[in-house]
Each structure stands twice: as structure tokens, then as C-alpha cells.
Amino acid sequence: QVQLQESGPGLVKPSGTLSLTCAVSGGSISSTNWWSWVRQPPGKGLEWIGEIYHSGSINYNPSLKSRVTISLDKSKNQFSLKLSSVTAADTAVYFCARRGYPGPFDIWGQGTMVTVAS
Amino acid sequence: ETVLTQSPGTLSLSPGERATLSCRASQSVSSSYLAWYQQKPGQAPRLLIYGTSTRATGIPDRFSGSGSGTDFTLTISRLEPEDFAVYCCQQYGSSPWTFGQGTKVEIK
Numbered sequence: 001q002v003q004l005q006e007s008g009p010g011l012v013k014p015s016g017t018l019s020l021t022c023a024v025s026g027g028s029i030s031s032t033n034w035w036s037w038v039r040q041p042p043g044k045g046l047e048w049i050g051e052i053y054h055s056g057s058i059n060y061n062p063s064l065k066s067r068v069t070i071s072l073d074k075s076k077n078q079f080s081l082k083l084s085s086v087t088a089a090d091t092a093v094y095f096c097a098r099r100g101y102p103g104p105f106d107i108w109g110q111g112t113m114v115t116v117a118s
Numbered sequence: 119e120t121v122l123t124q125s126p127g128t129l130s131l132s133p134g135e136r137a138t139l140s141c142r143a144s145q146s147v148s149s150s151y152l153a154w155y156q157q158k159p160g161q162a163p164r165l166l167i168y169g170t171s172t173r174a175t176g177i178p179d180r181f182s183g184s185g186s187g188t189d190f191t192l193t194i195s196r197l198e199p200e201d202f203a204v205y206c207c208q209q210y211g212s213s214p215w216t217f218g219q220g221t222k223v224e225i226k
Contacts (some may be wrong), residue, residue, distance in 0.1 A: 044219075048214055108164075
């Protein structure tokens with residue numbers, strides 16, 4: 001079955017860029033699904049960041065749109081997140097997730113904690 | 119943006135009891151595109167219910183969802199020890215997709 005695995009630095013300096021990758025295994029990233037990023041600050045609720053389709057279509061949460069870039073690498077069967085100009089408020093567990101269309105987030109990665117600190 | 123408000127914030131119940139969780143949307147959720155997730159500490163959310171009332175694969179039938187428009191409910195008919203967790207709702211009817219803040223179901 002499809003599995004997702006996030007990877008990337010666990011510590012990012014303020015004003016820097018957060019970069020994460022999600023590897024997709026057990027299935028193709030070119031399937032009819034959207035590939036999403038969701039985050040969860042410590043002790044808080046979930047926030048959708050954005051998503052990408054294999055055609056290159058992208059949707060971003062307007063609240064983060066000016067700082068977010070999501071891309072996809074079909075050859076490596078993975079997708080990535082870049083969040084620029086980070087502050088302590090961006091400290092969170094970052095999840096990658098699969099979403100059908102239309103559909104909920106049915107498969108999730110285990111999540112990776114990213115701390116913004118100097 | 120559709121804001122989802124869950125109540126109560128915490129539900130204290132005993133195993134075997136019935137749990138009723140509420141999710142209210144700031145505007146009507148298109149096509150009843152409302153999902154429920156269970157999340158345990160240190161774990162990713164797990165999809166329980168989608169389309170308001172359809173159980174995801176492998177979800178036991180003690181979990182049920184109902185509602186329409188702006189008011190939705192997750193019911194756990196008889197709480198098992200493994201059901202004590204945080205539950206959150208999510209709408210996927212209109213972008214940006216949004217989540218409720220969660221209801222914690224704790225052991226009384």
C-alpha cells in the first residue's frame with residue numbers, strides 16, 4: 001500500500017527557508033491524487049499548507065501563499081515543500097498527505113518536527 | 119474560508135459509554151464533504167469518516183457520522199480503551215481545506 005515519508009532538517013534559523021521532501025512508496029505520484037502538506041504547531045490544531053497534482057496544478061493556503069513553494073519530482077516519486085522567511089510561529093510538526101479528488105486526506109506520513117530557532 | 123468549530127473541547131467518559139462530538143461550520147459545507155480524523159499523541163491523524171457518514175477502510179462500525187449543511191456529528195457508540203484520543207473534523211468542499219481545533223476524549 002502507499003506510504004509517505006517526510007525528510008529534512010529539524011532545525012531552521014529565523015528568516016531562513018524550511019525545506020522538506022516527501023517520498024512516496026508503494027504507488028505512483030502520477031496517480032489521480034493530490035499531494036499535500038499539513039502542519040501542526042505544538043499543542044495546536046492542523047493547518048493545510050498546500051497541494052500539488054502530477055499535472056503541475058498547485059493550490060496554496062492563502063494565509064501562507066506568499067512564502068510557500070510546492071514542487072514535484074516524478075523521476076524520484078517525491079514532492080517537496082519550501083517555506084521562506086520562517087519565524088518561531090512556523091515551528092510545527094509537518095505532515096505530507098495524499099488527498100483524492102474530491103476527497104479527504106486518506107494517507108499520511110508520520111510527520112517531522114521542525115523547530116525555528118537560532 | 120470555512121471555519122470549523124468543535125465542541126466540547128474535552129469529553130470525559132468511561133469505557134463503554136457513548137461519545138457525541140460536534141463540528142459546526144461557518145458556512146454550508148459543499149456536498150457534505152466533511153471528514154473526521156482520530157489522532158493519538160506522537161502520531162499522524164487517521165481518517166475515520168468521509169463524506170459526512172462513510173467509514174474509511176478498516177474503521178469499526180461503532181464510529182458513525184451524520185449531519186448536513188453546517189452541523190455535523192461524530193458518534194462513538196461504545197468507547198473502547200483505544201478510542202481515547204483527539205478527534206478533529208475537516209472540510210474539503212471549498213478551498214482552503216480547513217480543520218476544526220479538535221475534541222479530546224479522555225478517560226473519566
